[in-house]
Amino acid sequence: MSTEKVKNKRITLKDYVTGYPKEEDLLLGSSDLELKVPTGSNAVLLKNLYLSCDPYMRAKMSKPLVKSYTDAFTPGSVITGYGVGKVVDSGHPNFQAGDLVWGITGWEEYTLIKAPEILVKIKYTDVPLSYYIGILGMPGLTAYVGFNVISSPKKGETVYVSAASGAVGQLVGQFAKLMGCYVVGSAGSQEKVDLLKSKFGFDEAFNYKEEHDLNAALKRYFPDGIDIYFENVGGPMLDAVLLNMRNHGRIAVCGMISQYNLTEKDSVHNLFCIISKRIRMEGFIEPDHKHLYPQFLELVIQYIREGKLVYVEDIAEGIENAPAALIGLFSGRNVGKQVVSIARE
Amino acid sequence: MSTEKVKNKRITLKDYVTGYPKEEDLLLGSSDLELKVPTGSNAVLLKNLYLSCDPYMRAKMSKPLVKSYTDAFTPGSVITGYGVGKVVDSGHPNFQAGDLVWGITGWEEYTLIKAPEILVKIKYTDVPLSYYIGILGMPGLTAYVGFNVISSPKKGETVYVSAASGAVGQLVGQFAKLMGCYVVGSAGSQEKVDLLKSKFGFDEAFNYKEEHDLNAALKRYFPDGIDIYFENVGGPMLDAVLLNMRNHGRIAVCGMISQYNLTEKDSVHNLFCIISKRIRMEGFIEPDHKHLYPQFLELVIQYIREGKLVYVEDIAEGIENAPAALIGLFSGRNVGKQVVSIARE
Numbered sequence: 001m002s003t004e005k006v007k008n009k010r011i012t013l014k015d016y017v018t019g020y021p022k023e024e025d026l027l028l029g030s031s032d033l034e035l036k037v038p039t040g041s042n043a044v045l046l047k048n049l050y051l052s053c054d055p056y057m058r059a060k061m062s063k064p065l066v067k068s069y070t071d072a073f074t075p076g077s078v079i080t081g082y083g084v085g086k087v088v089d090s091g092h093p094n095f096q097a098g099d100l101v102w103g104i105t106g107w108e109e110y111t112l113i114k115a116p117e118i119l120v121k122i123k124y125t126d127v128p129l130s131y132y133i134g135i136l137g138m139p140g141l142t143a144y145v146g147f148n149v150i151s152s153p154k155k156g157e158t159v160y161v162s163a164a165s166g167a168v169g170q171l172v173g174q175f176a177k178l179m180g181c182y183v184v185g186s187a188g189s190q191e192k193v194d195l196l197k198s199k200f201g202f203d204e205a206f207n208y209k210e211e212h213d214l215n216a217a218l219k220r221y222f223p224d225g226i227d228i229y230f231e232n233v234g235g236p237m238l239d240a241v242l243l244n245m246r247n248h249g250r251i252a253v254c255g256m257i258s259q260y261n262l263t264e265k266d267s268v269h270n271l272f273c274i275i276s277k278r279i280r281m282e283g284f285i286e287p288d289h290k291h292l293y294p295q296f297l298e299l300v301i302q303y304i305r306e307g308k309l310v311y312v313e314d315i316a317e318g319i320e321n322a323p324a325a326l327i328g329l330f331s332g333r334n335v336g337k338q339v340v341s342i343a344r345e
Numbered sequence: 346m347s348t349e350k351v352k353n354k355r356i357t358l359k360d361y362v363t364g365y366p367k368e369e370d371l372l373l374g375s376s377d378l379e380l381k382v383p384t385g386s387n388a389v390l391l392k393n394l395y396l397s398c399d400p401y402m403r404a405k406m407s408k409p410l411v412k413s414y415t416d417a418f419t420p421g422s423v424i425t426g427y428g429v430g431k432v433v434d435s436g437h438p439n440f441q442a443g444d445l446v447w448g449i450t451g452w453e454e455y456t457l458i459k460a461p462e463i464l465v466k467i468k469y470t471d472v473p474l475s476y477y478i479g480i481l482g483m484p485g486l487t488a489y490v491g492f493n494v495i496s497s498p499k500k501g502e503t504v505y506v507s508a509a510s511g512a513v514g515q516l517v518g519q520f521a522k523l524m525g526c527y528v529v530g531s532a533g534s535q536e537k538v539d540l541l542k543s544k545f546g547f548d549e550a551f552n553y554k555e556e557h558d559l560n561a562a563l564k565r566y567f568p569d570g571i572d573i574y575f576e577n578v579g580g581p582m583l584d585a586v587l588l589n590m591r592n593h594g595r596i597a598v599c600g601m602i603s604q605y606n607l608t609e610k611d612s613v614h615n616l617f618c619i620i621s622k623r624i625r626m627e628g629f630i631e632p633d634h635k636h637l638y639p640q641f642l643e644l645v646i647q648y649i650r651e652g653k654l655v656y657v658e659d660i661a662e663g664i665e666n667a668p669a670a671l672i673g674l675f676s677g678r679n680v681g682k683q684v685v686s687i688a689r690e
Contacts, residue, residue, distance in 0.1 A: 256616070259617055269609075278629055278630060280627040282626070283624050
């Protein structure tokens with residue numbers, strides 16, 4: 001009884017990265033693979049369909065200095081991330097060939113998942129499957145938790161979202177509009193600014209790269225101040241926001257992408273505003289809130305079907321283009337959620 | 346019918362202050378005063394017994410640039426602050442001569458309070474009256490709210506308090522011990538460090554001025570990290586604390602005394618820890634929580650009577666010494682709560 005063998009194309013980390021990552025830090029290679037789980041194992045063999053490019057992956061490319069909530073990648077090994085896949089073979093009673101799943105997988109064509117309990121079976125297939133690494137996956141739950149839970153929003157409040165056209169930001173803005181808030185987003189190009197207003201329904205949007213004075217820009221869009229800041233970027237933007245927060249404002253700290261590639265982090269000077277304005281600033285990560293996924297999924301799938309939520313993806317084709325897609329996040333090359341399409345079903 | 350006239354000694358602000366305040370920024374003078382409220386007015390004339398020196402007063406000495414929760418002092422006018430006084434004459438039905446009260450008053454021997462509704466009548470006189478500008482006044486409620494409400498403490502958690510021997514810090518440490526927490530405090534002299542351990546029951550204490558590496562100092566006292574940081578100082582201390590917080594830690598931001606006299610504020614670089622450790626950092630001011638005062642008073646007066654809470658005051662004698670007492674806060678000259686005694690009952 002022979003099993004099919006394939007060349008499994010894969011992306012490995014060349015070495016730990018300092019500063020801005022480059023495409024050359026990621027290597028395309030291949031290994032031989034039998035399309036079958038080892039006899040007696042309860043693993044699952046996955047054919048990867050879509051891979052997700054997420055900013056948090058930058059931290060995993062650095063040499064681990066302090067223990068973090070996420071382990072570093074190993075140089076020479078396949079990197080990992082969220083993906084959507086189809087089960088090719090299964091030794092696990094909960095999964096069988098043909099099942100569509102999403103969860104943490106390898107950046108390769110096929111991945112042997114040794115602990116398949118981490119995989120989530122895909123329930124609804126009337127939406128693009130790639131949505132399960134975007135609006136219906138980790139970025140979606142991140143936006144939902146960060147806005148609806150951490151930010152304690154109320155109808156009529158003013159909301160500012162940075163990196164607003166990204167995988168998370170575009171949803172935060174839409175959740176805020178559904179709540180009846182006034183929403184302004186910033187992004188790094190005219191194309192993205194247009195998208196924010198025309199596609200996602202932000203009340204206003206601006207290109208932060210064209211503002212030499214972020215404080216003045218925020219004052220222009222928020223003459224009475226900001227109730228909720230959804231923080232995706234950190235650094236000078238956070239400093240300017242602090243000056244423009246309203247009393248009892250909330251800052252949901254989701255990411256600080258402007259800081260991830262700096263060996264010397266930008267400094268923040270205006271923290272005293274936290275006292276004078278009684279600001280609550282709270283960091284969160286999606287894995288702490290997984291228990292909310294079922295209610296989130298039912299809500300959002302319904303909104304998608306009704307056209308109340310839309311999602312823009314930037315899809316790179318083929319694993320050969322995966323390194324450039326990931327690196328592009330840090331220069332803002334992506335427009336919307338960055339996805340890599342690996343294979344069709 | 347003649348009324349007694351007195352020379353009313355008073356402290357005025359010479360001019361707006363930049364950088365570190367000096368004694369010469371405050372002027373001792375006097376004005377003539379009739380010891381009687383104007384006919385038909387509902388004012389109260391107060392004989393001031395104790396005046397409170399509090400760090401927030403520094404902000405009121407600066408030229409107002411941005412609207413804050415507290416108005417600036419007016420150059421040439423008497424400065425104001427919390428005080429304990431005795432009613433000499435009253436045109437208000439709720440107050441009569443002889444009543445003991447606390448609240449915002451002038452830095453002078455006698456003050457005509459035009460809106461006496463802001464004054465609180467003193468209920469218990471079996472404790473020093475000066476306690477009503479300390480443990481039973483604004484600093485007491487500040488410590489209570491900041492620890493018991495904002496910090497969401499749990500038995501067994503680790504708590505770090507900076508400026509720990511001050512008006513607020515000494516109480517935070519004691520509240521934390523009453524809750525069953527492990528508590529470490531820092532202060533700026535050996536005398537204060539000794540006080541923290543011997544008088545207030547802190548588990549450990551250190552002199553931050555003798556630590557060239559605050560990060561290393563905190564790791565020594567908190568090998569498993571800090572659950573709650575009660576922030577009184579800001580700047581480099583906050584930066585070091587961020588590196589040593591535990592996951593889901595809370596930072597109650599009460600003050601940043603190290604920053605008040607800097608025209609260029611210190612920078613903070615480690616805010617990314619807020620995400621990776623899911624930290625909640627929350628600013629608060631006591632006036633937002635006045636409704637908790639009655640329950641606070643009953644709890645704390647009982648603790649004082651039972652000897653479960655103690656309070657150390659640093660009492661300057663006479664209004665002539667009031668400027669030095671206030672300025673001394675910013676070099677940490679006071680040991681415990683800084684009070685100025687103006688008159689005996």
